[in-house]
Amino acid sequence: MNSQAARNRSALGKALLALALTALTAGAAAQQPTGPVEVSADEATFEQSAGTGVYRGNAELIQGKRRLNADVIRLFTENNELMRVEATG
Known part of the structure; x- marks a missing residue:
């Protein structure tokens, strides 16, 4: 895998993690x-x-x-x- 593909994959992973954490936070706010x-x-x-x-x-x-x-x-x-x-x- 070239370095650009690795950077894109890393960025995608970080974006997905941020999205998951946002959803988790929203759900957690509703159900403390x-x-x-x-x-x-x-x-x-x-x-x-x-x-x-x-x-x-x-x-x-x-x-x-x-x-x-x-x-x-x-x-x-x-x-x-x-x-x-x-x-x-």
Whole structure:
């Protein structure tokens, strides 16, 4: 495969991922999950003062019936409440 085709395929993959995440976000807004969040990974760091947690390597987040697997999951909290989750890979 030539480099232009690889770039086009990468761009298409990113566009599809963005579309899927947009649809997921829209659906999530309509159905906010409830219950405890469980996160596991090969390595984890948490900075209480910043309210951030980073989970790397086979990271998995579970809340109810929802499951998210990624290379890296970042959690952002405020007043000990989960505000946002970012996942890559």
